[in-house]
Amino acid sequence: MVDSVNKPGRLRPAPENFLSEVQIEAVGAGRRDFLRKSFLAASAAMAAPLAARASEGDPNILQNPEWTTTLGQPVAVRPYGLPSKYEAGVIRRESPGLTRVGAASVSFCPLQNLFGIITPSGLHFERHHQGWHDIDPSKHRLMINGSDPEFVKRPKVYTMDDIMRLPPVSRIHFIECGANTGLEWGNVAVPTVQYTHGMLSCSEFTGVPLKALLDDCGVDYKKARFILAEGADGSSMTRTIPMEMVESGEVIVAYGQNGEMLRPENGYPLRLVVPGVQGVSWVKWLRRIEVGDKPYATKDEAVHYIDLMPSGLHRQYTSVQECKSVITTPSGGQQLLDKGFYNVSGIAWSGRGKITRVDVSFDGGINWQTARIEGPVQNKALTRFNINWVWDGKPALLQSRAIDETGYVQPTYGQLRAVRGTKSIYHNNAIQSWKVAESGEVSNVQVL
Amino acid sequence: MSRFSKSILVLALFGASTATFAFDNYKGIGRPATPAEIKAWDIDVRPDFKGLPKGSGNVDKGQELFEEKCASCHGTFGESNEVFTPLIGGTTKDDIKTGRVKGLSSGELPQRTTFTKVATISTVFDYIQRAMPWTAPKSLKPDDVYAILAYMLNLAEIVPADFTLSDQNIAEVQKLMPNRYGMTTDHGMWPGAPAKKGGIGNGGIPDVKNVACMKNCKPEAKIGSTLPDYARNAHGNLAEQTRSVGPVRGVNTTGDAPAAQPAAAAASPTMELAQKSGCMACHGVNNKIVGPGFNEIQARYKDQPDAETRLVAKVKAGGQGVWGTVPMPPNSHLSDADLTTLVKWILSGAK
Numbered sequence: 001m002v003d004s005v006n007k008p009g010r011l012r013p014a015p016e017n018f019l020s021e022v023q024i025e026a027v028g029a030g031r032r033d034f035l036r037k038s039f040l041a042a043s044a045a046m047a048a049p050l051a052a053r054a055s056e057g058d059p060n061i062l063q064n065p066e067w068t069t070t071l072g073q074p075v076a077v078r079p080y081g082l083p084s085k086y087e088a089g090v091i092r093r094e095s096p097g098l099t100r101v102g103a104a105s106v107s108f109c110p111l112q113n114l115f116g117i118i119t120p121s122g123l124h125f126e127r128h129h130q131g132w133h134d135i136d137p138s139k140h141r142l143m144i145n146g147s148d149p150e151f152v153k154r155p156k157v158y159t160m161d162d163i164m165r166l167p168p169v170s171r172i173h174f175i176e177c178g179a180n181t182g183l184e185w186g187n188v189a190v191p192t193v194q195y196t197h198g199m200l201s202c203s204e205f206t207g208v209p210l211k212a213l214l215d216d217c218g219v220d221y222k223k224a225r226f227i228l229a230e231g232a233d234g235s236s237m238t239r240t241i242p243m244e245m246v247e248s249g250e251v252i253v254a255y256g257q258n259g260e261m262l263r264p265e266n267g268y269p270l271r272l273v274v275p276g277v278q279g280v281s282w283v284k285w286l287r288r289i290e291v292g293d294k295p296y297a298t299k300d301e302a303v304h305y306i307d308l309m310p311s312g313l314h315r316q317y318t319s320v321q322e323c324k325s326v327i328t329t330p331s332g333g334q335q336l337l338d339k340g341f342y343n344v345s346g347i348a349w350s351g352r353g354k355i356t357r358v359d360v361s362f363d364g365g366i367n368w369q370t371a372r373i374e375g376p377v378q379n380k381a382l383t384r385f386n387i388n389w390v391w392d393g394k395p396a397l398l399q400s401r402a403i404d405e406t407g408y409v410q411p412t413y414g415q416l417r418a419v420r421g422t423k424s425i426y427h428n429n430a431i432q433s434w435k436v437a438e439s440g441e442v443s444n445v446q447v448l
Numbered sequence: 449m450s451r452f453s454k455s456i457l458v459l460a461l462f463g464a465s466t467a468t469f470a471f472d473n474y475k476g477i478g479r480p481a482t483p484a485e486i487k488a489w490d491i492d493v494r495p496d497f498k499g500l501p502k503g504s505g506n507v508d509k510g511q512e513l514f515e516e517k518c519a520s521c522h523g524t525f526g527e528s529n530e531v532f533t534p535l536i537g538g539t540t541k542d543d544i545k546t547g548r549v550k551g552l553s554s555g556e557l558p559q560r561t562t563f564t565k566v567a568t569i570s571t572v573f574d575y576i577q578r579a580m581p582w583t584a585p586k587s588l589k590p591d592d593v594y595a596i597l598a599y600m601l602n603l604a605e606i607v608p609a610d611f612t613l614s615d616q617n618i619a620e621v622q623k624l625m626p627n628r629y630g631m632t633t634d635h636g637m638w639p640g641a642p643a644k645k646g647g648i649g650n651g652g653i654p655d656v657k658n659v660a661c662m663k664n665c666k667p668e669a670k671i672g673s674t675l676p677d678y679a680r681n682a683h684g685n686l687a688e689q690t691r692s693v694g695p696v697r698g699v700n701t702t703g704d705a706p707a708a709q710p711a712a713a714a715a716s717p718t719m720e721l722a723q724k725s726g727c728m729a730c731h732g733v734n735n736k737i738v739g740p741g742f743n744e745i746q747a748r749y750k751d752q753p754d755a756e757t758r759l760v761a762k763v764k765a766g767g768q769g770v771w772g773t774v775p776m777p778p779n780s781h782l783s784d785a786d787l788t789t790l791v792k793w794i795l796s797g798a799k
Contacts, residue, residue, distance in 0.1 A: 089688045089698075096682060100531055113691050130579060145486050147498055155481040162477045187673040191683055191701075216474050225646055228492060234585040236578045238492060242640020242647060277639055288489050295648065297495045297568045299575040306565065306631070312553025314565060314630055317648045318637040332675070333686035334696040342695055351639070352652070359660060364669020368662045397669050401660065409658040413672065419655045427637065435671070441699055446673040 089113075092123060095183070095195050103131035106177070108198030111328050116374075117172070117347065117382040119201035121258050126265045127177055127199065127279060129300070130235035135285055137261075137269035140232065142253065144217045146224060147292030153218030160269050163253060166208045170256065171275070172381045174202040174349045176321045178278030178305050181428040185417075188444050192333035196432065196444060197326045202349075202382035205273045206256025209249045210289065221247065224291035228298070229272045232287035238298040239281040240317065241274055243291070250275050250380075253286065275380040276351030277319045278426075280305055310421035321351035323410050324429035325358055325385070325402035336440035339393040344371075347382045350404035355383040357403040362389065364397030364433060364447045365412070371400070396436040397447060414448045491586075493574040497619060500573070504614030505595025507602045513592055514599050517581040526603050529559070536603045538564040543626035544606060552630065563604045567631045569622045573597055718793040725782055727790065733798045740771045742798040749795060759791045760784070 056062055083090065092107040099105040109125040126132075137160045146152035177199035183189040190196055210227075227246060231237040245251050252273040255261060262268040267284030274281045280300050295301075295317060306314040325348035330336055348355045354377050359368040371387040385400070402410045413430040433447040493499045515524060522528050526536035538561045543549045549564045551557035557564060566572060577593045579585045588596070598613035606624050607613070613621065622628065633648045636655060641647030681701040683689075690698030735741045740748075749755035762770075763779050764787055779787070 086692060090691060093683070093689070104532075110689065112689070130582070130585065143481050143485065143489055145481060145490055147494070155486055156478040157481045157485060158478040165477055166474060188675045189679060191675055191680060191686060192689060194689065195683060212474070213478075216478060225641070230489075230492070234579060236585070238574075238578070242638065244640040244647070274639075290490065290492065292494070292498075294494060294496065294498075296492060297571050298492070299571055299579075302568055302571040302631075303562055303566050303575075307635075308552065308560070309632070310553070312548065312550070312630070313632040314552075315635045315637070316567075316631040316633055318635055320637040320639050320652070322637070322654065329694075330696045333699050333701070334690050335699050336696055357660075359662070364671075366665055366667075366669055368660070368665070397671075401658075403660060408654055409660050411656040411658040415656045415658055433671075435674070442696070444675045445671045447669050448672040 090123070092126060093194060095190060098183070104129055106199060108194045109201050111193045111198050111200065111326070111347070112331050112334065114328070115384075117202050117384050118258060119203055121203065121260065121263050121266070124201040124203065124257075124263065124266055125177070125199050128233075128265070129237050130233055132265050133233060133285070134264040135232065135269060140269050140285075140287070142213075142270060142286060143288045144213055145288070145290055146219070147228075147290055147294075148223075151220050151224040151291050151293070153220075154216075156213075156217050158213065160255065163208055163270065164255060166212060168206050168208055168256070169252065170204055170206040171252065171273075172202065172204045172378050173273060173275040174200060174321075174380060174382045175279045175282055176200045176324075176349070178280060178318070178321070178426040181430070181432075182425045184430075184446070185424065185428050186422040188446055191444055193326060193328055193331040193432075196332070199279070200349075200382075203257045204259070205252060205254040207252040207254030207270075207273065210246050210251045210253050210272070211249055213253060213289070214246065214291065219291050223293055226292050226295055228288075228290040228292060228296050229281070229283040229286060230288040230290070231267075231283045232285040236287075237280070237283055237300060238296060239283060239300060240295040240298065241272075241277070241281055245274065245277075276321060276353075278305070278321055281319060305426060307420065307424040307426045309424065315424075318427060321349070322427065322429045323350035323352065323355070323402050323404040323408050324348070325400040325410055326432045327360070327398050327400050327434060330398070330436065330442045331434055332442055332444035334442045336391060336436065336442070338440075339391050342389045342391055343386050344389045344398065345384065345386045346371075346400050348385055348400070348402035349380070349382050350402065350406075350408070351380060352408065353405040354379050355402055356405050358383075358385040359401045359403075360385075360387045361399045361401070362396045365399050365401075365431070368401065391436070393438060395438055397445070398434045398436065398442075399431050399447065401431050412448065413446050491574075491578060493570045493577070495568040495570045497570060497615075500570070500615050500618065501590040502615050503590035503594050504612050504616075505591045505593070505598055506612040507595075507598045507607070507609050510595035510597070510599025510602075513588075513596050517588075518596065521582055526600055533559065534561040535600060536563055537561045539604055539626035541605065544624050547625070547627070547629035549627040549630060552627070563600075564627060565630070567625060567628050569597075569618060569625055572600070573618070716793075716799065718789060719798075721786060722790055722793070722798075725779070725786065725790065742794045744771075745794055746797060755795060756788070756791055759795070760787050763787055763791065
């Protein structure tokens with residue numbers, strides 16, 4: 001158990017923990033002067049806050065702190081605001097040894113520290129294929145053309161000015177890398193939810209439905225049933241996306257993220273938003289859309305982002321991120337402060353629509369309770385769930401299980417491995433388990 | 449009134465006529481792409497070789513280029529695992545015959561290379577052309593790409609050493625790709641039309657089916673895997689990765705005593721004194737706020753021998769006129785020692 005004496009912000013319960021055994025004996029013996037002695041000791045040594053705390057109250061209250069007694073900072077000291085210095089540990093992090101080149105790598109979002117459903121833009125996970133650039137928006141262009149000239153009546157070029165003049169939509173969607181949780185297919189490999197699930201973020205994106213631009217160019221939707229999206233970075237990343245999704249209006253050519261422009265690491269000034277589909281298809285620094293009649297088998301759909309099955313076949317064009325959830329508080333690498341009440345909190349999401357229910361188990365999946373869904377519940381967006389829990393100090397196994405509007409229930413590791421084995425890397429949406437030890441330490445485990 | 453109705457009618461007619469031509473809705477937005485622009489950017493190559501540029505290159509030329517531009521990352525034989533996963537290796541003569549890399553199912557492969565996975569040679573051509581070399585993407589001419597690909601095909605023992613790859617014979621080489629039959633699209637994870645309607649996959653049918661049992665769902669919860677001890681601290685000290693307030697703390701994985709607070713950018717003690725004393729409300733280190741920046745003060749006084757004494761007096765008493773009309777208030781609440789420390793610090797560059 002955590003030593004309650006060291007618990008910050010709490011009054012120590014008197015008298016047992018405040019008084020030494022000798023003093024307690026003195027009380028027992030009827031001597032009344034022990035308190036006076038304690039006060040003398042406390043006032044003699046200002047560096048004995050525990051004594052002062054217990055005798056009169058919390059020094060954080062009794063002695064007005066610096067911020068209550070001095071002049072604070074003026075406005076606009078930080079023209080672009082920053083988090084408190086006490087939040088310095090809430091940052092994106094790499095997983096050591098995962099990749100060997102920073103320009104083709106991943107940084108993980110610190111899910112264990114986030115509330116609600118929106119990811120602060122500076123904490124959005126990163127995945128770059130050939131490094132990122134900060135592109136001059138006045139020189140950025142979006143071209144729309146066809147694999148065959150007959151598929152597009154008017155191939156066009158749009159500037160950012162053009163795109164930002166059009167009627168926009170703003171929608172909240174999650175983005176998850178297809179390889180999220182990929183390190184864990186075979187066994188537990190990483191300690192915290194930042195590394196197990198942190199290739200996941202959720203933002204409000206603002207932009208123009210791609211359909212509006214394709215209409216503007218006069219696309220032949222009868223013949224062109226696929227699009228190729230291409231980035232302006234060195235890798236000029238390309239992915240095939242079905243025209244059905246574009247026609248539905250949900251694919252957006254986005255420039256806005258959480259009320260401001262996209263961050264350079266997230267595709268400034270223009271990226272594709274393909275709700276429910278793995279992040280690699282949300283092409284950043286979007287420079288071109290080609291419409292065509294066949295899929296393209298690009299590098300990231302023919303060498304990578306293909307799922308190896310036990311048969312030796314690779315599944316190609318796997319794109320949808322299936323229903324998934326994870327408890328973020330408490331989660332691996334954390335320590336419960338004490339026995340007693342906790343709000344267990346987590347996130348759920350589905351690439352097939354809305355989350356309808358999340359169940360939580362405290363015994364490794366033997367018994368389940370339905371959690372509270374904290375609104376808003378949106379299509380293909382992170383959804384926050386909470387459930388009350390009183391920890392009795394005994395070992396526990398926490399799990400969450402999400403259900404989406406298609407009725408699909410998030411699977412167990414056993415169920416997924418029975419079909420897909422352990423080497424597919426991508427699309428691991430298994431139920432995550434966190435073990436709470438008697439010490440209060442939470443660790444990553446897998447329950448079959 | 450009648451004129452008003454008429455104009456409504458005209459507007460309505462106009463609206464109707466434009467609505468039938470969707471392209472005209474966004475007048476003045478975008479412009480036609482020129483043929484040269486399309487040619488410059490439309491470089492993708494599809495599995496049916498649509499988009500493939502004309503050209504050719506042989507294995508010898510490819511080896512020369514590969515050693516010059518590719519080997520530093522990929523190794524001379526495309527075998528290197530130092531920077532990226534290997535390109536070449538793991539395929540056999542038999543795989544070339546069958547079109548399925550046997551090692552993928554037998555478990556014999558220590559690691560999947562590019563050529564054990566890729567089914568379509570167009571993919572490799574397209575990728576080299578668009579993204580390689582790593583630090584100078586799109587610098588290769590089509591003939592260079594053909595040559596480099598020819599060399600790689602030779603390394604993978606798909607073509608002989610005297611081979612010349614070209615737009616004319618690449619479709620023949622496709623028939624020799626060792627994993628050409630190694631892909632399946634029989635799954636439910638394509639978000640468009642299913643294969644039977646001209647798309648891909650089974651139309652979204654999931655491959656697993658869990659049920660939402662609520663009570664006594666299994667006899668016991670069996671832990672199949674736990675975090676290995678060596679991995680506990682492999683991502684740094686977890687104590688620093690969870691916020692220092694809230695229902696939980698990060699576990700200290702270093703075995704050391706816990707750090708006092710998350711390390712913010714360590715400010716100098718004098719900087720803290722300046723902040724605490726209220727100086728920074730009006731002065732920036734390198735910028736004017738209300739009063740001059742500390743850098744400006746340093747620049748003005750740096751060559752004056754009595755600067756320190758004079759400034760201490762000025763800061764203490766306050767003043768007006770040296771830097772403009774905004775007065776500096778007196779700072780008599782500061783001790784002489786603190787005043788001297790602050791002034792010395794400002795004159796030495798406020799670091």
